[in-house]
Amino acid sequence: MTLDISPVEQALLIGKWSKNIQHTSLITSLAKDVVDGKIRDVLTSPSSRRVFSLHLDNGDLDKTFDSWFDFTLDTAADPAEQELLHLILAVACLHGFLQMNWTGPDLDITLLDILTVPDTLSTSITAEFLQQKAIAELAYGGEPAYHLAQLPILLRLAKILTDLPYNHCHSAAWWRLRTWLVHQQVLDEPVAAPSDVFTSVQSLLKGLSSHHDLAGRLVLEQGLLEHYLSHDKAAAELFVRAARETKMEYELTGALGKRTKFQQSDVTQLILLAESRLRQDEEPEESKAIGVADPSSEGADNLQDGILPQTLALNDDTLLEQTQFTSSSAGTNSKLSHIDPSAQPALHPLDQCILLSLCLNIKNTSPVNGLTAEQMKPYVARVISHPRNWSVHTMALLLRSRLEADRTRTVERATLQLQALVDQMPTADSSLTERLLYIHDIPLPSKWEMERELAKRFLSIGVTKSALEIFERLEMWEEVVTCWQSMEMRDKAVTIVRDLLEGKKAEAETIILRGKAVTANRRQTMDAAREAKLWCLLGDLEPDYALQHYQRAWEISKGTSGRSMRSLGGYYFARGDYKNAITSLRRAVAINPLLSRSWFILGCAYVRDEDWEGAREAFARCVSIDDEDGESWNNLASVYLRLGEAGTVIHDDEEQGQDAALSSETREETKEREIPFSNKMLAFRALKQGLKFSYENWRMWNNYMIVAMDVGELSEACRALGRVVEERSSKDGADCVDAEVLDRLVNAVTRASPKPDGQGENGATDSSADNPNEGHGLLKRVTDLFERVILPRVSSPRIFRSRAKLLTWQGLYEEAVNAYLEAYRCGVASSMEKGETDVKKWREGVEEVEETVDVLRNFGPKVEGYKWKLQARSIVRTFMARTKDFEDEPEWSRLTDLQEEVRRED
Structure with a gap:
């Protein structure tokens, strides 16, 4: 049978x-x-x-x-x-x-x-x-x-x-x-x-459409593998999909509550509402599946065997053990509005695993700031509140320990909790089946990784000796070396590594296995990958002999040590030997293509060597590995422009699905180039993507502004100019405003008809109101740029003249005249005092006076009740009175003629 x-x-x-x-x-x-x-x-x-x-x-x-x-x-x-x-x-x-x-x-x-x-x-x-x-x-x-x-x-x-x-x-x-x-x-x-x-499990997944929990498990485990490979975006999508597969409903929202013991009034607290689907025993039906089934019956079980991992109390004199919610419902109109925040139902263990993975992914895809920790805490708290499985609860406590490690009031519990989790591993407080039930569905670290984390925690609070003992017991020699270096005992670190390589210092496991003293042939039995790593470590410690040590590591590994080639590449790059750096780093990325830092340095070496095709490949690989690497996006955009300068045309369809970015380029260089439009568009997209993750990098914003102007994305150029002013105005003053770009933005608005439904310069119907990059479509952003960003921070004659031109186009003549007068007050003519001897400066002042008088003549009569003649006479008279020392200059006659003309205006 x-x-x-x-x-x-x-x-x-x-x-x-x-x-x-x-x-x-x-x-x-x-x-x-x-x-x-x-x-x-x-x-x-x-x-x-x-x-x-x-x-x-x-x-x-x-x-x-x-x-x-x-x-x-x-x-x-x-x-x-x-x-x-x-x-x-x-x-x-x-x-x-x-x-x-x-x-x-x-x-x-x-x-x-x-x-x-x-x-x-x-x-x-x-x-x-x-x-x-x-x-x-x-x-x-x-x-x-x-x-x-x-x-x-x-x-x-x-x-x-x-x-x-x-x-x-x-x-x-x-x-x-x-x-x-x-x-x-x-x-x-x-x-x-x-x-x-990944591809081999897709056919299996197709057969699980009706088996929700198993489908959720499979998708979740794919997401965890993507997470280990640092593919955070793909992992995020899979974690969310896993939640959909198990039919779990969850929502991050707010509810009234207290977080401290002395808090008098309730304030809105962040909370995660979550509810598992109602599970029934579906096993008879699932036995018909193609080799897999839905473990739905397990949802009815609580923690079955043994006791829970030790959960340490906070015991703080101010903070509550957990947030106390006082409202019976959260501020939401979703499917979860019926859930009482203070008494949420227990979740299925698989759903708890998904929440922990989602929580982990928030850390991966968010910037490093306090908000990230605040977002993660509700996920962890939701799992900790209802323990259902030993391993899942251990993972939740570990995540809580990580979140609390940076706060003064919680750092003690964070460290002690991590110590307790490490100590519980050898115990038999729960059955092996309980511990293994969801081990594939959570990112639980190994014993040695958990102990390493504990040692790093000790280091962070200054307990260096305890950390060193753990690292030495785990034989994590890089960390041991770091500890000795932090204690300014570099010689001790060198001695340890040399003793290991020469067989004078035996590793603990070797002694245990042999049951006797270390013999002379130990070095031959050490695996090549580990010995190569030690040679690289010695190279890091002895810069004068680094080249020999890295090359020795490469020989020992028989051409398989990615670490040795990465180290050699960095060594050559630091010394300006870009050809050898490229060769070494090429070998490194061929061995392990997942390390974005290697690709980045390789890209920089290609740039220094002016190999733009190689640089494009390297930086493209950087952003494909980590699409939040703003610096790589920036450099990739610069390479696109350099490729265009070299005559290489990159079409959009060639780079389909890939956003791009630029490095710092001057406008003079950009003008001189004949760069294909497609290359500029790729550079524009790259900068746009990179700025999402380098929002405060003003140089990238400046480059983005220039490229945006070149490709006709004037609305984005306007936004970029505003960011540059916000970042640099306190240091550079009016110089932070690119006056040429500002003028071009104003020109783009004023080329259109003053009326949205009017006609343009060529008589055609004006549709600029629908185009965000010209005319009325751009007007609102340019106006906001002046009023909200530039003028509250800096001022200059050219800025005010650009502002006046825009106001004139709008028909706001009084405001335009005032802007021109502000430009005059900021200019050379207004700042000249008696006794000035700079003829060149005085001649500039003469031109400013003439221009200002012309403005008053043209627009003064259009402002009702405005005494523009009096203003014009005052400007000429005052300037001439301050600069009588220049009466012998030929331009003085222009001033006297102008003064007479203004008088005759009466």
Whole structure:
């Protein structure tokens, strides 16, 4: 009788065994043991040892693990059952690794308990050999794996098994995704996962449209992998989609309440209203699914096994333990208006996982400011208020600890809470099944990462010695070096790294594994990726020998160390050797293309080398990795213009879907170029995108203004000019106003008919009211620029003349005349005093007087009741009285003639 493997796959995915599964066969018994957390029993079972039986001789020890085993399916047996056995063992290995390194408690098993080793190899294949070989093979994309991870061979076996071809087990692709989620967290830096990790689960997702919780889980886990890869935008979209899949309703809103013990009146507090959908037991219907099902029945369970993680009280003399809401409803008209903020219903654990991920994503996609923390707190508080799962509650407490670390009143609890979370890992206060139930759906860090975070927390509050002890125990030598440098003991840091490389200082795990003193061949057994990293660290510490050390790291790694090439690239760039910098950084990004900093320095090297095509590629990769990198957007825009200057035309369709940005360019350079319009538009879009994340960068605003003028986006140019004035007026005064741009903006308005429904200069009907870049469509923004931004801050004759021209076009003659007079008062003529000897300055003053009198003649009669003649005579008379010393100059006769003309006006 053929086994129906679909229900077994479902049970493995959701972490709960269904009573409807008939587990009479050996394979189903193994699956049930995995679900029940009996990982040791599964991995030491005869079936497991048979699958993990080594097929090699002494000459094959240098081959990779996947060639050690024979996973070929037996044609005489049921292929579906054989595939299911491989999948069960993969899940057991993955969960065993998570138990050892994430959730605890410790797994009582050794490396040799898992493998069946031939007698001929028993002396060659030791636990130490397997440990180091597994760590070396887990290194990926030039990034080493954490060398003190316990039983790394379990993760390596899980990866090998999930990479096998599966024709019957539909959920294998999902488990491969989960394995990559774990693998990313073992590496020093994120490395791009194979594209098929995401694409292979899409067909599975299509079959889950009616199975809400499983669909939500799958989407959430894809989002978490995107998060680990620093693809925050993609992760955000997937987290929101996961909430839609599970039908969870949530809304961030406000409700009246108190946050302090002495608060007398209620004020609006930020709160997250959330409600899970009502779940019923859908298991019989879901058993018909294509290898997966909706774990809906788990929503009815509270925390089933053991006790909760220790939740420390705040015990503050001012702040309340949690916000006390006094209103019975929040200020919302949504579907959640019926929820009482002070008594919200408990959420399903999966929905809690989604909220924690959404909270995490707020941090990733928001600027670093207090508002971010305030936005995140309601998400965390909503989860903490109703504990439903040990691991989920642990994650919520960890996030709260991070949020409270920067506040004086909460920093103590934040540190002690993190210490408590670290201490709870080895305990058995809850069952393994409880801890593993949602481990794939939350960004819970590994044990060593949590301890590293605790050590960094100690550093932040000045407890350097405790931090150093943790870093040394975890053998995180970069952090150890940082600690010694912070204590101004650089020589001590150099000694530690040299001792490690020379074998004089043994790492703790090496001693434990060997049970004896370190031997001279330790350096040969250290995996290449880790040794290369140590050489790079030594290069950082010894600048005079940095080049040799970085090159040595590259040789040790046999051309796989991305860190060594990144360091070499930085070394050459700092010394102006851009050719070698480009070569090194090219190798670095080929090994690990996810690190935007490497692409950025590479782009800068290309710019210095005037390789504009290379620079465009580098900065485009920067913004594709991190679309909030304003500096990269800025430089990308500059490159677009340089490409145009070099005669390269980039068409919009070539760059479809990619926004762009500019670096600082002078107007004189821009005018001289013959840059294609398409290049300018890409530069404009780049700056527009980059300014979202560099709002206070006045240089970018200045560049944006210039390019916007070039491409005809005058409304945006007006906005950019306003931002430059706001940022620079206090330092530069009137010089912060680009007078040429201001004049062009005014001209763009005044070219249109004064009346919106009138005719333009060529007699055609004027439609400028509908165009934000000319005429009446631009008028409001230019007027606001003068009245709200420029004039309250700075003034100059040219600014007032531009203002007067705009007012004249509007028919506001009195205001226009006043603006011209303000221009005169700010000018040279008004500022000249008796005794001046500067002839050039005086001649400029003469021209200003003549211009001002002409303005009064032209517009004075149009202002009812305005005594413009008296004003004109006063201006001429006063100027002549102050500058009598210049009576011998030829221009003096112009003043006397002008004075006589004004008198004759009566």
